Amino acid sequence: MSTNKEYLRSERDMEWRAELRKKIANKERTLMVRTRMPEMDPAVRIRFQDREVNTGLTAAQAQSEASRCLDCANPTCIEGCPVSINIPKFVKYIEQGSFLEAAKTLKETSALPAVCGRVCPQEKQCEATCFYAVKLQKDPVAIGHLERFAADYERESGFVSVPEVAPSNGIKVAAVGSGPASLSFAGDMIKLGYDVTVFEALHEIGGVLKYGIPEFRLPNKIVDVEIDNLRQMGVKFVRNFIVGKTASFDDLKTEGFEAFFVGSGAGLPRFMNIPGENYNGILSSNEYLTRVNLMNAASDEFDTPVLRGKNVAVIGGGNTAMDSVRTAKRLGAERAIIIYRRSRVEMPARVEEVHHAEEEGIEFLNLANPVEYFADEKGKVNGMRVQRMGLGEPDASGRRRPIVLEGSEFDIAVDLVVVAVGVSPNPLIPSEVKELKVSKWGTIEVNEETMQSSIPELFAGGDIVRGGATVILAMGDGRKAAASMHEYLQGKHQ
Amino acid sequence: MNQIVDKVLFSEKVAKFVVDAPRIARSRKPGHFVIIRVDEKGERIPLTIAGADPVKGTIDLVVQKMGVSSSKLFELNIGDHILDVVGPLGKATHIHNAGTILACGGGVGVAPMLPIVEAFKKAGNRVISILAARNKDLIILENEIRKWSDEVIIMTDDGSYGTKGLVTAGAEAVIQREKINECIAIGPAVMMKFTSLLTKKYQIPTQASLNAIMVDGTGMCGACRVSVGGHTMFTCIDGPEFDAHQIDFDELIVRLGGYAAEEKLANERYLKLN
Ligand SMILES: Cc1cc2nc3c(=O)[nH]c(=O)nc-3n(C[C@H](O)[C@H](O)[C@H](O)COP(=O)(O)OP(=O)(O)OC[C@H]3O[C@@H](n4cnc5c(N)ncnc54)[C@H](O)[C@@H]3O)c2cc1C
Ligand SMILES: Cc1cc2nc3c(=O)[nH]c(=O)nc-3n(C[C@H](O)[C@H](O)[C@H](O)COP(=O)(O)OP(=O)(O)OC[C@H]3O[C@@H](n4cnc5c(N)ncnc54)[C@H](O)[C@@H]3O)c2cc1C
Ligand code: SF4
Ligand code: SF4
Ligand code: FES
Numbered sequence: 001m002s003t004n005k006e007y008l009r010s011e012r013d014m015e016w017r018a019e020l021r022k023k024i025a026n027k028e029r030t031l032m033v034r035t036r037m038p039e040m041d042p043a044v045r046i047r048f049q050d051r052e053v054n055t056g057l058t059a060a061q062a063q064s065e066a067s068r069c070l071d072c073a074n075p076t077c078i079e080g081c082p083v084s085i086n087i088p089k090f091v092k093y094i095e096q097g098s099f100l101e102a103a104k105t106l107k108e109t110s111a112l113p114a115v116c117g118r119v120c121p122q123e124k125q126c127e128a129t130c131f132y133a134v135k136l137q138k139d140p141v142a143i144g145h146l147e148r149f150a151a152d153y154e155r156e157s158g159f160v161s162v163p164e165v166a167p168s169n170g171i172k173v174a175a176v177g178s179g180p181a182s183l184s185f186a187g188d189m190i191k192l193g194y195d196v197t198v199f200e201a202l203h204e205i206g207g208v209l210k211y212g213i214p215e216f217r218l219p220n221k222i223v224d225v226e227i228d229n230l231r232q233m234g235v236k237f238v239r240n241f242i243v244g245k246t247a248s249f250d251d252l253k254t255e256g257f258e259a260f261f262v263g264s265g266a267g268l269p270r271f272m273n274i275p276g277e278n279y280n281g282i283l284s285s286n287e288y289l290t291r292v293n294l295m296n297a298a299s300d301e302f303d304t305p306v307l308r309g310k311n312v313a314v315i316g317g318g319n320t321a322m323d324s325v326r327t328a329k330r331l332g333a334e335r336a337i338i339i340y341r342r343s344r345v346e347m348p349a350r351v352e353e354v355h356h357a358e359e360e361g362i363e364f365l366n367l368a369n370p371v372e373y374f375a376d377e378k379g380k381v382n383g384m385r386v387q388r389m390g391l392g393e394p395d396a397s398g399r400r401r402p403i404v405l406e407g408s409e410f411d412i413a414v415d416l417v418v419v420a421v422g423v424s425p426n427p428l429i430p431s432e433v434k435e436l437k438v439s440k441w442g443t444i445e446v447n448e449e450t451m452q453s454s455i456p457e458l459f460a461g462g463d464i465v466r467g468g469a470t471v472i473l474a475m476g477d478g479r480k481a482a483a484s485m486h487e488y489l490q491g492k493h494q
Numbered sequence: 495m496n497q498i499v500d501k502v503l504f505s506e507k508v509a510k511f512v513v514d515a516p517r518i519a520r521s522r523k524p525g526h527f528v529i530i531r532v533d534e535k536g537e538r539i540p541l542t543i544a545g546a547d548p549v550k551g552t553i554d555l556v557v558q559k560m561g562v563s564s565s566k567l568f569e570l571n572i573g574d575h576i577l578d579v580v581g582p583l584g585k586a587t588h589i590h591n592a593g594t595i596l597a598c599g600g601g602v603g604v605a606p607m608l609p610i611v612e613a614f615k616k617a618g619n620r621v622i623s624i625l626a627a628r629n630k631d632l633i634i635l636e637n638e639i640r641k642w643s644d645e646v647i648i649m650t651d652d653g654s655y656g657t658k659g660l661v662t663a664g665a666e667a668v669i670q671r672e673k674i675n676e677c678i679a680i681g682p683a684v685m686m687k688f689t690s691l692l693t694k695k696y697q698i699p700t701q702a703s704l705n706a707i708m709v710d711g712t713g714m715c716g717a718c719r720v721s722v723g724g725h726t727m728f729t730c731i732d733g734p735e736f737d738a739h740q741i742d743f744d745e746l747i748v749r750l751g752g753y754a755a756e757e758k759l760a761n762e763r764y765l766k767l768n
Contacts, residue, residue, distance in 0.1 A: 201712050203531060203538075203578045211714075240580035242712065246517050267714040271726060278719060278726065278745055280752040287715035295537060295709070300763070303562050304537040304709075305756030379748035427731070428712065 008078070011089050012071065020092055021071050030132070034139035035065040042359040049298055049330045050215040053356055054118070054148075059099070062149040066095035069141045072131050077143060080129030083476045085109045087126060087143055094146055103154035104161060106147060111184035111479070114155060114222045116472050117148030119213060121350045125472070155225055165233050166193035171489055172256045174199060176243040176429065179207020181263030181462025181474035183226065186235045188482035194489075196234070197257075199241040204294060207265055209471070211294040212286070214323050216330070217353070244432030249458070259457045259489055261481050262444060263474065266463035267426040271419055272315070276373030281307055281381035285316070285324045285420035292327055309416025311335045313384060315370055316420035317347040318468075322354060324418040325362050336362050337412075341369040341389050341402040367391070369402070371409065373417065385411050423468050433458075443467055450484035451477055459485050496576045499552055504634040507559040508602055509568060510544070516551030518543070518581050524589060524609035525703070525735055528553070528581030529711040532566040536577065539563045540708045540730070542606030543582060544635075556605030556634065561757050562764045583711045584734050587701070589613040593675035594620040596668055596698070597643070598661050598689050600681020601627050604635050606703055607680045608642075615642040622647070622674075624664045626685070630655035662688050674698050679738060683750060687743035694739045702738035704729050707752060721745050 011017070038055045039045075045053055057065065069091045077087045086105055093102035106113035120126075122144035127133060130140035154160055171194050175182035178200040189196045204210045209223045231237065243249065249260065269284035271277055288306070291297040297306035312328040314321050317340035329336045338357070340347060343366050347354060358364075367389045374383040388408030391400040425442040437445045437454035444453055444460040451459045461477025463469055500512035518528060527542045545554040559568050570576065587610050595614045599607040604625055615621050621642060626649040627633045633648060633655055640646050648656025649664045657664060661681070668674065669692075677700040679689040686702040693700040706718040706729040718729035721742035727733065 201580065202710065203580070240578050241517075242580065242583075245521065245582055246580070247521060251521075267712065269714070269716045271716065271719075273726065278721060278749065280749060284716040287709055287717045290709055290715055296535075302535045302537075303566075303760060305753045305760065307753070307756070378751070379745075380752075426713065 008075065008086065011086065012073070016096065017071060017089075017092055020096060024067060026070055029068055029070055030136060030138070032064070032068045034068070034142055035061045035145070037142070037145050039356075042356075042361070045216065046329050046360050048216070049292065049327065050219070052219055053216050054145075056152055057145055057149045059097075059153075062094050062146055063097060065142050066091045066146055068132070069095070070131060076134060077126045077130045077141070080126040082125065082470075082472050083109050083479070085126070085147075090150060091141065091143070091146055094150060099150055099153040100157065100159055100161075102150035106150060107161070107163065110472075111187045111475055112180060112226050112471070113147050114151035115180070115209060115218060115226070116475070117144050117146075117151055118218050118222075119350075119470075120144055120472050121470060123351045155222070160225070160229065162229060162232050163187075163191055165191055168195060169193040170195060171258055171493070172197070173259045173261070173485065173489075174243070174252060174257045176260060176262045177201070177207060177264040177462075177464075178205040178237065179263055179265050179462060179474060180209060180471045181265075181478040182207070182261060183230065183478065184475040185261045185263065185461070185478035185482045186230055187233070188479050189485070190230065190233045190235050192482070192486050197236040197238060199238050199243050201240070201242040202294065203239050205237050205239065207263075211290045212320070212323070214289065214293055214327055216326065217323070242428070244428055249433060258492070259485050260459065261478065261485065262429055262453075262458060262460040262464055263462045263478060264426045264429050264464045266423040266468045268424040269419070270422045270424060272370065272421060274370060274372055276375060276381070277419070279373055279375040279381045280379050281309070281375075281415060282373060282417040282419065283307075285314070285320045285418050286423070288324055288418045289320070289327065292331070298331055306331065307416050308332050309414070311337075311412075311414045312416045312418065313337050313339050313370075313412065313414045314418045314420055315339050316422070317342065317349060318420065318422070319349045319353060320423075321418075321420035322349045322357050324420050326353075326357055326360060328416065328418065329360055329362060333416075337365050338362060339365045339368050339370060339386060341367065342399060343367055343391060346399045367402070369404075370417075374411075381414060381417055383411055384414050384417065385409050423463075425464050425467060429464070441467060449480075451481035452484060452488070456488070496579045498570055498572055498574050498576065501570075501572050504556070505631045508632070508634050509557055510605075511555045511557065511567070511570075512552050513555060513576060513579060514551060515553050515579050515581075518579070519546040519551045519553050520548045522546050522553065522582035523586035524613040525584060525587030525606075526582035527584050527606070527711075527734065528555070528579055529583060529708065530555075530567070530576050530580075531578040532563060532570070533577050536566060537563050538578075538709060538711065540583070540705075540711055542703075544605040544608050556602060558602035561761045565761075565764065580711070583730060585732070587613065587735055589617050591618045594622065594673060596665060596674045596677045597621060597623045598665055598677065598679045598681070598685075599623065599625050599639075600661055600679075600685035601632060602634065603681030603685070603703070604633075604639065607678065608635055608638055610678060610680075611639060612642040620644050622668055624649060624661055624668070625656075626650070626661035626664065626681070628652065660688070661685055662692050665689060665692055669693075669696050669698065676700070677738075678703075683743055683747045686738065686741075687747070690738035690741065690743065700738040701735045702741060703735045704733055704741070704746060705750070706730075706734075706746065707750060720749070
């Protein structure tokens with residue numbers, strides 16, 4: 001449950017762990033090579049929007065990879081994990097073959113291990129601080145792949161442990177939005193005995209996990225199992241309900257809700273405001289991915305249409321851009337190009353996704369930025385002008401700042417453009433709740449320790465607080481908010 | 495929830511659905527809309543809330559049969575359920591006492607205009623309404639509009655009812671006759687464009703309610719973007735009503751055709767199946 005050094009040591013000192021460490025010499029462990037995640041053949045997988053690229057480690061592969069881990073006395077990997085998962089403990093359980101125990105360990109800290117094992121930017125987090133990477137300059141232990149293995153094993157075993165729930169205390173609390181922040185909040189609060197309702201604006205539960213991240217990376221059924229779990233524990237889900245519109249916070253208070261967690265995400269897509277951007281055939285990544293992932297637009301059986309391009313350009317270098325360009329490929333694009341204003345090393349996308357994209361024949365036009373779009377007589381985009389960029393001094397984010405190379409413009413023929421240059425916080429709640437303190441970027445301001453906003457009974461976390469961030473950070477916020485809301489409500493009810 | 499408690503056919507292609515949606519019935523204001531999804535395979539389509547009964551907990555939707563989604567809705571009858579209904583969405587109309595209001599409704603645009611006309615009347619305005627359509631059969635909600643208007647003018651393209659001519663002809667006659675303080679235009683994009691050009695000539699502040707293509711209706715996708723005063727706005731959260739004189743109607747008209755080929759194909763498939 002914590003990074004507490006003593007707790008970690010006492011766990012590490014347990015006999016089974018000490019035994020396991022003795023079984024193989026460290027020297028031998030470090031000579032093993034990192035197990036490769038088996039994946040579908042790129043030529044085959046680009047025909048399926050809904051088949052997962054990574055097919056998952058076998059038990060033997062997982063155990064072999066787990067035995068690389070040195071069970072360090074000072075496990076620096078944990079420092080890299082935003083929710084401080086007890087990494088060596090779960091990894092050693094895998095080495096030992098106690099897969100269900102490994103899954104249970106993950107659940108001590110993470111509400112959605114099957115999700116995080118798949119989508120965490122591990123190479124920047126836990127794996128970046130693994131002893132192998134830091135001290136040995138070797139490939140780190142594949143912590144993410146192992147996490148996914150343990151969570152998948154548990155789900156497929158049919159022995160999913162539904163956590164114990166405290167007796168109901170009758171206190172009603174609500175979560176606004178159903179993304180990872182709210183889901184982990186709801187999980188913790190229901191365990192503490194609260195009466196928890198999650199309100200979601202869309203017709204599906206899951207937030208970005210459902211409408212954004214494609215099935216070839218994160219199958220919907222994996223998210224659904226977690227949601228079902230929460231439901232079994234007693235969490236109520238209300239879809240098609242926009243807090244602030246369908247009912248106000250005041251209405252909900254009248255109905256007995258005593259505190260709120262806002263996890264409404266960073267839903268507002270940004271555009272570049274360049275000439276021609278409103279032509280048909282130019283759309284935000286949110287629109288493109290929502291049509292395909294939430295509305296099943298790629299299937300003829302569903303009514304929502306999606307534009308299929310032969311020459312597709314996707315603007316941006318993050319996960320959203322990578323998801324969009326790979327989706328375009330799967331929907332039949334002959335050319336699917338990433339256009340990104342910095343170089344490969346600055347790309348914020350997960351390294352694995354960039355690698356997979358490359359395998360799938362995605363073209364990368366780096367150090368380039370669109371300046372204008374052109375259209376045919378019907379107003380449908382048919383070309384774009386791109387400008388070459390150079391890299392200057394590092395900016396506030398530490399990445400080198402892109403600079404325009406004058407006179408370097410050139411044109412590309414395109415028939416579909418997806419703009420994935422970032423999102424802004426969802427403005428709905430701040431605009432409906434006038435007293436709420438928000439930053440100049442539109443994020444909700446909270447006390448970082450407690451996630452409490454300027455309104456005492458209103459807590460917030462995830463992308464609405466951080467701007468576009470990550471699943472694991474959103475989940476961490478949800479848990480923190482649950483802990484401090486509990487304290488707040490207990491104080492109130494004494 | 496979402497049960498259809500009444501269905502009234504105004505014509506072969508226009509019907510009113512009264513839908514059980516107590517929350518929305520209580521919280522909606524004139525100008526708001528909902529997004530519905532008829533069934534599991536359906537798309538999300540926006541429909542204006544044409545009226546509501548907060549006591550009974552129902553909202554009225556007046557729908558024109560266009561393509562697949564509206565046709566699927568038409569197949570539903572009293573007692574059936576609409577799978578998803580979410581709202582109220584959009585910004586409410588700014589209702590105030592302006593003096594004399596000229597309300598121009600084209601085709602099914604009269605439905606979203608009804609609650610606005612009612613609200614303006616209740617706020618103490620003199621309200622002149624113009625209902626325009628291709629022919630007599632497509633004139634809807636005439637009695638309801640009459641209830642909240644000081645005067646109603648009917649215009650049909652073919653002269654089968656009221657005066658023969660376009661909505662702009664009717665509007666110009668009124669403008670030349672008396673002082674109009676504000677105008678509202680709701681209907682097909684072309685109709686709103688020409689109404690807006692007319693009122694611009696006479697410098698009458700005008701609001702138009704746009705029918706952009708939408709997906710989520712909550713500001714998440716940008717499908718509904720329009721140019722207003724040179725800035726890109728999202729119809730679902732910044733609108734649907736905007737200052738008509740600032741709207742780039744030509745861009746709106748082009749964008750409305752953004753999925754025309756796909757919609758046509760889908761409709762052909764649908765018609766074959768039914
Ligand atoms: C395409 C894409 C790919 C990504 N890939 C990765 C990745 O690989 N790894 C990673 O770590 N992160 C990734 N991210 C980022 C990650 O998904 C987000 O940081 C995370 O989902 C944020 O979680 P959240 O709970 O704050 O909000 P969200 O997941 O955004 O969920 C917010 C939910 O709230 C709902 N809502 C908003 N307002 C209201 C309201 N008033 N009432 C009711 N409901 C409301 C919304 O409809 C939405 O469903 C990706 C994001 C995108 C878009
Ligand atoms: C805020 C808002 C409020 C609306 N209120 C109402 C209402 O109260 N009653 C009502 O009948 N309709 C209303 N509409 C329009 C309605 O959403 C569309 O008619 C509907 O989406 C058409 O779906 P379809 O599948 O039946 O037709 P489609 O197959 O999608 O379209 C058929 C034909 O209609 C055109 N078309 C598509 N979408 C639109 C559109 N948004 N506006 C005009 N033409 C379009 C297409 O180009 C095509 O030629 C509203 C739209 C908006 C944005
Ligand atoms: S949650 Fe993410 S960062 Fe933490 S251990 Fe798992 S994969 Fe690594
Ligand atoms: S730092 Fe690496 S080797 Fe050490 S315990 Fe963590 S995962 Fe194992
Ligand atoms: S409909 Fe998606 S942003 Fe307006």
